[in-house]
Amino acid sequence: MSRIYDNWERLVAAVLRKQQLWELFHDQSRSPIPEVHLHILKVPLQSTKFSPPFELEDLLRASAKYLGKGTFGSAYAAALHYGTKIVIKRLKLVSVSEPQFRRHMEVVGNIRDENVTTLRAYFCSKDEKLLLYDCYSNGSVSSLLHGENGENRASVDWPTRMRIAVGAARGIAHIHTQIGGKLVHGNIKASNIFLNSQRYGCISDLGMAYVAATAFIPNSYCYAPEVENTQNVSQASDVYSFGVLLLELLTKKSPVQVSGSEAVDLVKLANSVNRKKWIAKIFDTDVQKNRTVERQMEKMLQIGMMCVAKSPKRRPRMSEVVKVIEDSMLIMVNQFSVRTKMNKLMFFEDARYTFDLEDLLRASAEVLGRGMFGVSYKVILENGITIVVKRSKEVVVAKKEFQRHMEVMSRMQGHENVSELRAHYYSVDEKLLVYDYHSQGSVSALLHGKRGSGRKPLDWKARLRIAIGAARGFAHIHKQDGGKFLHGNIRTSNIFLNEQRHGRVSDVGLATLSSPTTLLVMRTAGYCAPEVMDIKKISQASDVYSFGVVLLELISGKRPIHTTGDGKVISLVRWIETVIREEWTDEVFDAELLRYQHDNEAMLQLLQIAMGCVDSVPKRRPKMADVLMELEAISETETVSSPSVE
Known part of the structure; x- marks a missing residue:
């Protein structure tokens, strides 16, 4: 044990040599302190395990364990004095120059994905190259x-x-x-x-x-x-x-x-x-x-x-x-337990479907994707009806709270801009939600799908219709439960098109039923309001912020978190704020919209509405009903006879 600690002490001493102490998470507006060589990658404080901040001296005082020698170096697990555990990897045989090393570390450090371990910080000198990661207690x-x-x-x-x-x-x-x-x-x-x-x-x-x-x-x-x-x-x-x-x-x-x-x-x-x-x-x-x-x-x-x-x-x-x-791995037959088969789906009164769990088990199923709250399947029943079944894995509330939520959902049935929940199922092991199937796909897929000769782009009027329809849906949701109901997970992947090709919202209210860990994933997607630090902080005001991001997405054609031309990963809100500040407003708009010059004034109005929605202060954001009125006003004032561009 003493040999391991001696190795650790020499390692950290090499890092500390001639270095100033620097807090791990510093204000982004502060200039870097000269000669500091521990490079902290800019990760939102609430999403990191490196909290509270620590100083370089804390590493020397930390208890350490030698984890082993890998292909590219040795790894240590360090427990800081307040309990936080980190992993420090000491690289060997680094074959690139320091500038190249730093550039590559910035690229790696900007990768944010729940299935990729985040690089939190790195140290670079002539003799030492160190990487700091979160520690996973379950081992490899x-x-x-x-x-x-x-x-x-x-x-x-x-x-x-x-x-x-x-x-x-x-x-x-x-x-x-x-x-x-x-x-x-x-x-x-x-x-x-x-x-x-x-x-x-x-x-x-x-x-x-x-x-x-x-x-x-x-x-x-x-x-x-x-x-x-x-x-x-x-x-x-x-x-x-x-x-x-x-x-x-x-x-x-x-x-x-x-x-x-x-x-x-x-x-x-x-x-x-x-x-x-x-x-x-x-x-x-x-x-x-x-x-x-x-x-x-x-x-x-x-x-x-x-x-x-x-x-x-x-x-x-x-x-x-x-x-x-x-x-x-996600075929329906292999996912339902025997106990699930013995229970019944609960249909809403106006549901036009007549099937049960046994029909689902016999049906052909296709995985549509894994969302924030579970896996969605496209299910084709034997009678030819196509539905969407969401298997929610993150719902953690008791059955009584779940059923109360379903009752509120039943009262908003029938609105053309809210996807109707047709049936639901609750057990300790399974929570299922049954929706209508939207064949045209989500707005996210329409905006960001493969761009090629066979793709039909969304024109300006289509995007405005989507915005107005979605706003109608969200405003309707906010009226429910005495004006206290909210969506909680507004994003383009949860917005579809109805028969009139207006936006239609889905996944209503599931955020309030989910586990706190879901929020960490939500924050990385770029839609989450800055004040939302836990599930309890979700509000109608944070819904408005998320909808503002959707509007910016429709305007710019860019994802909420995207990579700039110089390789930096940045939020869409931050990027647009920077562009507007530099008075390069035209750069905000999607290249596919540039041919609609006669609609430029309407696009600027939509941009202004969106920026009001993403105000950092919740009290300054408009109500969803007011946002809807402003969007409808844009539609009404547009010239009906505007020339179409093919």
Whole structure:
């Protein structure tokens, strides 16, 4: 133990040498103190575990544990004097210049995703390169599967392994979208994957292959055959490594040598086994509980073998892998428990549907996506009716509160700008909501979908209709429950088009029923008002702020959190404030709107309304009813005979 602490003391002493103390989270308006070499990446204080602020001297006083030596350096876990735990990675063999290192760390530090471990700060000098991360108490996936130092751990069940797989896949897919779709992880393996707060896989050690030149260890079989060192990594090799991870989750065999065991070439093993005897030969028997699990394991094996194709060109893209995994793991029949089948759906009085849970179980289902509060399915019943079933995982209230919320929902049924909730189900294990299906997709998909020759852009009048329709829906919601009801999760992915192609809002009020951890995810999306620090702070005023962001999204065509031309990640509100301050207002508007010059005055009015909605002071924001009146006034004053542009 003394040797470990001595190493730690020398490490931190090197960092402290000739450095001034600097608070971790400083006011953004303050100029950096000269000669400070601990670079703090700008993360909102409420979303970080590095709180309260600490000084560099705190590191020296911290109790420390040597975690181990990895491909790119050694890692320490440090417990600060007030209890916060952090991980500090000391890099070796850094092969780029200090300016290049700093630039790359800023890129990595700007990546915000629930399935990617956030880089909080870094230190850079001639002799030392350190990275500071949050500490995950559950340990790595490698330690969960294989134990520490070769000691066996408790069995990891199949649902947990599926969450690890889909979370890691989402994280890698998100990484691959960065830097214009060119960023690579380069070192994907189970020891670099942890479990986030929702117990989904979370990718760590991002992008070190760019800054550290090293050859990969020969007794590791988690790298693609074309990769010999960090110079050969690619997104295709990331896909290969993820395929090996899937095989590791299926077999519980390690592709990297650990103490007391040998590394196994899982790809060679899988290819050598008779296809009809997969389960008997290589699957981990600890998780083979029933035929349903076996079918899912077989599907995961197929995905894994596609990923580990010898030719890089034959491997799928990571975004494609995510979709296949989600489709396979979230089939309705495999998700409902036996107890769910014994209960009944509760329909509202005016519901025109006649079906029950058994009909849902027999229906074909397609995963539409995972939202803030759960997974949505497109379900086609045997009678041809198409519905959306939302399986809400984040609802934590008791049944009495849930039913009261449903009663309020029933009283707002029939409004053309609010998606009608047709039925609901509540049990300890399952909360289901049944909605109508909107074939045209969400406004988010219409705005940000693939832009190509086959895509029909949203013109100015279409965007104004969406804004007015959504405002009508939100104003109607705010009248409910004695004028106290709210939406809580306003965003373009929760707005659809009705028959008149006006905005129609969905997902009403679920935020008030959800767990506090949901808010951390909500804040990263760019719609959350600045005063909302916990679920209890959500209000009608914060709804107005979120709707203001939606208006800015319609005007600019940009996402609420986007990357600027120089690679910086910034909120849409902050970016537009900067553009307006510099009097470059024309840059705010989506390029697809520039051809509607006759509507320029109306666009400016909409921008003005939006900026009023996103005022940082809640009391200065207008009521939703007033926003609606202003939007309708824009529509009324527009010239009916304005020439259309094809």
